[in-house]
Amino acid sequence: MTYPNWLTQRAYVTGNQLALSFDEDNWTFAEINAIALDYAGKLAHFGITEQSRVALLAKSNAEAVFVMYGCLHIGCEMVMLNERLAAAELAYQIKDAGVDQVFVDAKLIEKVSSAKPVSFEQLKQAEPAEFNLMAEWEKDRTISIMYTSGTTGQPKGVRQTAENHFSSAVSSALNLGIAPDDVWLCTVPLFHISGFSILMRSLVYGMGVRLYDKFDASSCAEELCKGHVTHSSMVGVTLDQVLREIEQRELRVSSRFKQILAGGGPVPVSYLQRAEAHGIQVLQTYGMTETSSQTTTLQPADAKTKIGSAGKPLFLYQVKIDGANPGEAGEILIKGPQVTPGYIGRFKERTVQQDGWLATGDIGYLDAEGFLYVVDRRSDMLVSGGENVYPAEIENVLMAHPSVREAGVCAMADSKWGEVPAAFVVLEDPQMLEELADFCRGKLAGYKVPKLFKLVDELPRNASNKLLRRELKKWL
Amino acid sequence: MTYPNWLTQRAYVTGNQLALSFDEDNWTFAEINAIALDYAGKLAHFGITEQSRVALLAKSNAEAVFVMYGCLHIGCEMVMLNERLAAAELAYQIKDAGVDQVFVDAKLIEKVSSAKPVSFEQLKQAEPAEFNLMAEWEKDRTISIMYTSGTTGQPKGVRQTAENHFSSAVSSALNLGIAPDDVWLCTVPLFHISGFSILMRSLVYGMGVRLYDKFDASSCAEELCKGHVTHSSMVGVTLDQVLREIEQRELRVSSRFKQILAGGGPVPVSYLQRAEAHGIQVLQTYGMTETSSQTTTLQPADAKTKIGSAGKPLFLYQVKIDGANPGEAGEILIKGPQVTPGYIGRFKERTVQQDGWLATGDIGYLDAEGFLYVVDRRSDMLVSGGENVYPAEIENVLMAHPSVREAGVCAMADSKWGEVPAAFVVLEDPQMLEELADFCRGKLAGYKVPKLFKLVDELPRNASNKLLRRELKKWL
Numbered sequence: 006m007t008y009p010n011w012l013t014q015r016a017y018v019t020g021n022q023l024a025l026s027f028d029e030d031n032w033t034f035a036e037i038n039a040i041a042l043d044y045a046g047k048l049a050h051f052g053i054t055e056q057s058r059v060a061l062l063a064k065s066n067a068e069a070v071f072v073m074y075g076c077l078h079i080g081c082e083m084v085m086l087n088e089r090l091a092a093a094e095l096a097y098q099i100k101d102a103g104v105d106q107v108f109v110d111a112k113l114i115e116k117v118s119s120a121k122p123v124s125f126e127q128l129k130q131a132e133p134a135e136f137n138l139m140a141e142w143e144k145d146r147t148i149s150i151m152y153t154s155g156t157t158g159q160p161k162g163v164r165q166t167a168e169n170h171f172s173s174a175v176s177s178a179l180n181l182g183i184a185p186d187d188v189w190l191c192t193v194p195l196f197h198i199s200g201f202s203i204l205m206r207s208l209v210y211g212m213g214v215r216l217y218d219k220f221d222a223s224s225c226a227e228e229l230c231k232g233h234v235t236h237s238s239m240v241g242v243t244l245d246q247v248l249r250e251i252e253q254r255e256l257r258v259s260s261r262f263k264q265i266l267a268g269g270g271p272v273p274v275s276y277l278q279r280a281e282a283h284g285i286q287v288l289q290t291y292g293m294t295e296t297s298s299q300t301t302t303l304q305p306a307d308a309k310t311k312i313g314s315a316g317k318p319l320f321l322y323q324v325k326i327d328g329a330n331p332g333e334a335g336e337i338l339i340k341g342p343q344v345t346p347g348y349i350g351r352f353k354e355r356t357v358q359q360d361g362w363l364a365t366g367d368i369g370y371l372d373a374e375g376f377l378y379v380v381d382r383r384s385d386m387l388v389s390g391g392e393n394v395y396p397a398e399i400e401n402v403l404m405a406h407p408s409v410r411e412a413g414v415c416a417m418a419d420s421k422w423g424e425v426p427a428a429f430v431v432l433e434d435p436q437m438l439e440e441l442a443d444f445c446r447g448k449l450a451g452y453k454v455p456k457l458f459k460l461v462d463e464l465p466r467n468a469s470n471k472l473l474r475r476e477l478k479k480w481l
Numbered sequence: 482m483t484y485p486n487w488l489t490q491r492a493y494v495t496g497n498q499l500a501l502s503f504d505e506d507n508w509t510f511a512e513i514n515a516i517a518l519d520y521a522g523k524l525a526h527f528g529i530t531e532q533s534r535v536a537l538l539a540k541s542n543a544e545a546v547f548v549m550y551g552c553l554h555i556g557c558e559m560v561m562l563n564e565r566l567a568a569a570e571l572a573y574q575i576k577d578a579g580v581d582q583v584f585v586d587a588k589l590i591e592k593v594s595s596a597k598p599v600s601f602e603q604l605k606q607a608e609p610a611e612f613n614l615m616a617e618w619e620k621d622r623t624i625s626i627m628y629t630s631g632t633t634g635q636p637k638g639v640r641q642t643a644e645n646h647f648s649s650a651v652s653s654a655l656n657l658g659i660a661p662d663d664v665w666l667c668t669v670p671l672f673h674i675s676g677f678s679i680l681m682r683s684l685v686y687g688m689g690v691r692l693y694d695k696f697d698a699s700s701c702a703e704e705l706c707k708g709h710v711t712h713s714s715m716v717g718v719t720l721d722q723v724l725r726e727i728e729q730r731e732l733r734v735s736s737r738f739k740q741i742l743a744g745g746g747p748v749p750v751s752y753l754q755r756a757e758a759h760g761i762q763v764l765q766t767y768g769m770t771e772t773s774s775q776t777t778t779l780q781p782a783d784a785k786t787k788i789g790s791a792g793k794p795l796f797l798y799q800v801k802i803d804g805a806n807p808g809e810a811g812e813i814l815i816k817g818p819q820v821t822p823g824y825i826g827r828f829k830e831r832t833v834q835q836d837g838w839l840a841t842g843d844i845g846y847l848d849a850e851g852f853l854y855v856v857d858r859r860s861d862m863l864v865s866g867g868e869n870v871y872p873a874e875i876e877n878v879l880m881a882h883p884s885v886r887e888a889g890v891c892a893m894a895d896s897k898w899g900e901v902p903a904a905f906v907v908l909e910d911p912q913m914l915e916e917l918a919d920f921c922r923g924k925l926a927g928y929k930v931p932k933l934f935k936l937v938d939e940l941p942r943n944a945s946n947k948l949l950r951r952e953l954k955k956w957l
Contacts, residue, residue, distance in 0.1 A: 006818065007837075008797065009796075009797070009798075009799050014796055015796075017793065017794075017851055018793045018794065018795075018796060175651050178654060178655070178659065179654070179659070179685065179686060179687070182658070182659050182660040182661050183654065183655070183658050183659060184658040184660070185658050209655065209796070210655060211655070211796070317493065317494045318493075318494065319494075320485075320490055320491075320494060320685070320687070321484065321485070322485075323485050342482065361483075375493055
């Protein structure tokens, strides 16, 4: 089964509608399709075909969208690299993915210089070559690949197929509703599923995207008031910052603005109430890279009685708790067409679905009415300013230091970022404690480097010697 | 690949939303799901399982919906019988489909008495038995079967799968938009795809349906003014009647009412202008039983410049003209997940898709901007008060009369029904002309019995002796 090429189809059926807005520029679907066709030719100039896998390292700007849409026309797979990662982390992903070519925003070229990248500037200047336009997309074709860590601490490249993205977009539409003049404000990174899924929704719905290359509370608050945008995606901390701007500057949110999707864990009820006071609906959502974004959402109407809940599954999805009696906690399992078929690279052979069910590693329960509560995140993951941080990955880096005998990382509350990592270490030489932050830098993205290092005699472990990261939190 | 049972899922995720409204009664999704579970047990009482195929003959009322939704829970296939058909026509379909059981509205029982039907009254009284709830639906599972004629004049049972209905609902949503409080006014028959697709959209969207057991211009006009309904499906003649009611009674259409989907051929521009004057958007649409309703629609913004066009394909669909150069007319071919996988019964082996493309038998062309124009309907089909009428089927019946040597049927304009059939006959005994209407009754539904019989010496035929029905029209 196939889809008609989404970009071609959008240019055909709603060519005059707004597709993208960035800085002062706007593009309709017909215009962005023409640009994407040009970029497809430029990519072909560098030998890219539908058999290729490319890596993209870019700021979330219009140029990045042109390159991505060019890739869609060619039909190659895109590995989305996180611009905040350290050079060593990027090198791992590029190698693991076995990409044919890395395309990089000129500003970021230093980070991947060893991979012999092609800069966006070179790409733009290239003479377009002939290429095969992917007129139809197989449903199981991989569109994007995003790396995510987990229990092992080793990042795994997650495949997201055309059907994954389509199902995610449709399920969201069946939940939120859609209107032909919707415009989604995107201030989250395009290399994350939170941002890339907005582009996918744009193509599936024929919806405009107002794009920013980074989150800025002041501009974001202003956008909500201008009357152009109708939706946005945030996490608790960014929502709070936007609300503060609105409150302090006494801004008036446009009646055209409808909803904010809030991921990254429960949003405090006080934030919801403040948002409501400005006519903003906040839908809390639970999802992950392996489920191409949202799987459950909590309706505003339920938010005050179901505090801390992640809501109910979207229409096409199922959620159950592994082996638990009703109301009991256990591992959260997810089934639906949004679930990844699997990984690439060294984890290619790992099974991700069992009878169609994805084991998330997250712990949760369903209440009597079927509302999901996530009580413990997989691998004690923490969310720092919207970025997922996996303690095991940081511990692995720390353990590589000659003096570190044991390392345990957990979340620490932070007023600006929501959470930041804190490290507890057992050292051969206690004096080395001060070196550890420097040791981590260059090996880990800045947001993963622990903000606190604490020397201890031993780490809390269970009977089978497994590190109890939850216990660490109590030591803070 | 599967869907979660749509009814179960709707009762779970939007259980408190309006599902159905009929006469003075309303049911939420939770309520109608409970009724459907009860009906599933009652159907099981009569031996119905997921292996069964049942035929339903009913008025389009709430009880019919309960039985249909009970069937969805059991997972049996439903053959939708048209209550306006004659006994002989019904007997043909029941036999061809090889159904396990016929369930019939008590008022219609005479029509199918030879098939030993179970009346809805008996069904309602039955003690529910245990049954296997279909918790998940295979995408390629046949949900409904509807008979449609065509060139041969022999009705063929068209299968409509879960994916056909889902894709149709989603494509329509991506075109029209959807909102959580939408309510669709359904005055078209549930046994036709125009009506049944409204029920399917209701389940997929979580949308309310305001159901009438027959079209009545006066009530329909009032519904548009009450502020409860947001959408409706009509054909040109019914739209005209509703507009007349609004105009003559100086009614005021509610601002909550959004759109009318108009099928059954181009709607005169004057109707569109009258609708617009009352704030009603009319979207003309082209589709058929084999495509689970709409395949293309014409946006109101294009209706005045693209007069007579059926618009552009919905997002998931492709339309092309067989073997024609750009702008030239030819057979219309359709591809997409809404296209039936095939027929049942005696036409079971007939191939309906060639490389995924359905040959519609309709003739049309695409203009330079890709707008579809249908210039000639397959088999010279005519549309009488929303019912498709196939000349070949009527000609077959006429030819069975001992005195009829040749028969040709074509469309005749009619102020009430839009079109009605007219018959031209070559007779052994001219005196038999007056008998022919009586001869047809009992063998054909009333709306198929020609309103005019005309005696001629010979019929217009081409070189290979094929009847030229278009020539007949000129004789009227």
